[in-house]
Amino acid sequence: MKKTVAAFIFLLSIVCAFSQSPVWLNPLPTGQGISDIAFFDENHAIMCGTNGTVLTSVDGGNNWQEQNTGDFSDFAEIAIAGSSVAYILADNFMLKTTDYGNSFSSIATLPSGFTYKGINMYSEDEGYALRYNASLAQPYELGYTSDGGLNWTWTPFPSDVKKVYTICFSDKLHGTGFIGKSSYIYLVFTDDGGNTWQTTSYSWETVSNPIIRYSNSGNFYAAYSTYYAQSYETHILKSTNQGQTWTDIYGPQGGDGNLLSDFKILGDDLLFMAAVPVNKKKNSLTPGNSLLYSTDGGITWTPGSFAGNINPGAPTGLGLKNMQEAFLSSYGPDENYQFFRTFSIGYFEPFSEHNFTGNITDLSFGSSKGYLFITDGTETLTRVSNDGGNTWTAQPQTAEGMAFRGVFTSDNYGYLCTFSADSDPISWIYKTNNGAQSWSRIKTNTPGTPLMFEPFGPDTVIILTSSPSNPDVNKMERSADGGTTWAQVNVTTETVYAADFIDGMHGCLFGGATQGKIWRTFDGGNTWDDFIFLTGPFTQGMVLSPYLALASTLHEGVNKILKINLLELSANVIFTAPADHNIIDFRFSDENNGYVITSKNSKRFLYKTTNSGQDWTLLGVYNNIN
Known part of the structure; x- marks a missing residue:
């Protein structure tokens, strides 16, 4: 092999702008948390949520x-204040709309150190907020x-108040709240605009x-667990x-096993309570038991039900349209967000296939x-869409193993690579010529x-299997007849993290033990040239042309993507991840147009460039896209 050492040059930095977010295809109306x-x-309706x-x-x-607000903060609460006016609360600012x-417009940005805990607008212009x-x-x-x-105008609560859980006002003078004093939590009221708070007969240790709601007929409702x-x-x-004074209209003695999630009212007749079942050992709860409603002001309560006995999981948001129609968002048991609606009160149906x-x-x-x-961990199912991803149909045959990658070289002709989840994994390759209605295994074990x-096309297929912890098992194989026969290709025994080919002949391996290293072939892997770069190891890579590649690396504590010219032996930074972000994946369709996904904690950030990385647009923030 020919070996070359190249210098590392930092030229470009990231410039971010905001743009319209991509449109969700599935689930609808969104895959974000509501x-x-x-x-x-x-x-006219509105909802808000994460990112x-x-x-x-x-x-x-x-x-x-979907509306573009120009911000990717988590929004927590909506306050309807007029016929077309609403306020949306984030941690340290509010959004206001006057046109549904x-x-x-962004208003009421808080100074550093403050966060909003609640908002209550009783008219278009007047209301109260709680900050901390x-x-x-x-x-x-x-x-x-x-x-x-x-x-x-901000006024501190009295000095004996240890914690303010929530407040709700009916007008400028009258309001109620849950307030902690000493070792107890009290249900309190004020008749002087919050200057003084008087306790009621209700108090608790925990x-x-x-949640407090105010009806348009002049009554307060307080819900709690x-x-x-x-x-x-x-x-x-x-x-x-x-x-x-207060009257208890719901509260089973001995516990109902539910932890309150949301509570909404429509006038004084329709009351809806959404809760999370948290004590199933003591109370055998069906999903509907965690969603209760009353149509007679709380005299009688009825469990909600879900089409097909779907388990909604934990409710995250609830909205009431009228006496028959309600909307519910939830975080499902399979860790996906779900959205439901009713056409007949209390009977919830999925909003769409999801x-x-x-x-x-x-x-x-x-x-x-x-x-x-x-994949479910042991086998892979294929779904097909004929309408651009709006609807998906499951195909009858599954393939053994977890899907690594599936590629269709035409509408009906494709390949699928799967692997086992064992400590000593093995890989399989499948082929279809009928749009995934059936798969034939063309390579095993x-x-x-x-x-x-x-x-590449209908016949040429290349697979590389490897283990960074045991490079001796690096193995590349190639078929030129659609998987009927396979030939082993010469490949390095050094640490390899990624590989990419632009056709059956030109490709690169990306890796390195302590420095960035690229192996390049022009002849399908028969011979390789290798290049060392003064960076960290290359953990991902992509080939744009025989002499141009992209690679990601952690260098000097920062994750970056480099554009590497293998003819001039130069490397330029085209993307620098924000602080504490990891690069999850990147894909370019050509030298100018590409996308990057970064992660920070459970958040994923999707960026786009149209000028080879000189400028980047933040398209959206999501949870756990990969």
Whole structure:
């Protein structure tokens, strides 16, 4: 092999702008987490959630349109304040809309150290907000606005208040709240705009997720969960005199096993409680038992039900349109977000087909068909779309193993590489010529985990299996007759993390033990040239042309993507990940146009460039896309 050492040159940095987020195909209306849903009227609705998600509807919730707010913060709460006015709460700022959510302005940005804990607008311009700053002697402050949130007057709570859980006002003077004093939590009320708070006869040692709602007929409702006798019990109270006295309208003694998640009212008749079952050992709960509703103001309560006995998981947001129609978002038991609606009160149906069982590990789109490869850990199922990804049909035959990569070289002709989840994995290769209706295995029991699998046209296929911890098992094989026969290809025994070919002859291996290293072939792997770069090892790579490649590396504590010219032996930085971000994946369709996914904790950030990395646009933030 020919060996060359190249210098490393830093030239470009990342410039981020905001752009319209990509459109969700499945699930609908979104795959983001939804925290609140609210209706202006029978037609206009709005909901908000994680990663800057805001969606609006103009047809009563039949269709939802994503709105670009210019921010990717998590939104927690919606306050409807008028016929077309709403406020959306983030940690340290608010969004305001005056046109049903078609446009937004950012208002009431808090100073550093403060976070919002709640908002309550009782008219278009007047209302209260709750904020918190742990560094202050009294961390909780009550804010009042009379000009639609442009200006706020903040007043600290009395010094004996240890914690403010939630507040709700009916007008400028009258409000209620859950407030912690000493070792107890009290249900309190004020009749002087929050200057003083008086306790009621209700107090607890512990309270979870308290919520207060105010009806348009002048009544307060307070919902909360408390822990009693080794079980959670949820209660709902009602006050007809501005919070001075309360009546218990729901609260099974001994605990109902539910931890309150959300509580919404529609006038004084329709009350909806969503909760998370957390004590199934004591109370045998069906999914519907965690969703209760009353149509007579709380005199009687009925469990909700779900089509097909679907388990909704943990409710995250609830919205009431009218006495018959409600909307529910939840975090399902398979860790996917779900969205439901009712046409008949209490009976929830999935909003759309969603939550493919198992993990989507790869996808491939041809000119008129798309293919999804879904694994449950032991076998792979293929779903096919004929309408650009809007609907998917499961194919009858499965393939053994977890999907590594599936590639269709035409609409019906494709290959699939799978592998086992054993400590000593093996790989299999399958082929179809009928659009995945059936698969034939063309290669079995190849040792090692696949690092690269590339079909080129109908006949040429290359597979590389490797183990960075045991490079001696590096193995590359090639077929030129559609998998009928296979020939082993010469390959390095050094550490390899990734590989890519642009055709059956030109390709690169990416790796290195302590420095970045690339092996390049022009003849399908018969001979290789290798190049060493003064960086960290290359963990991912992509070949754009015989002399141009992209590679990711951790260099000097920062994750970067390099454009590497193998003719001039130069390497330029085209992407620098933000602090504490890892690079999950990147793909370029040509030298100029590409995408990068980075991660920070559970968040995934999708970037795009159209000028070879000189500028990058942040398209969206998501949870756990890979």
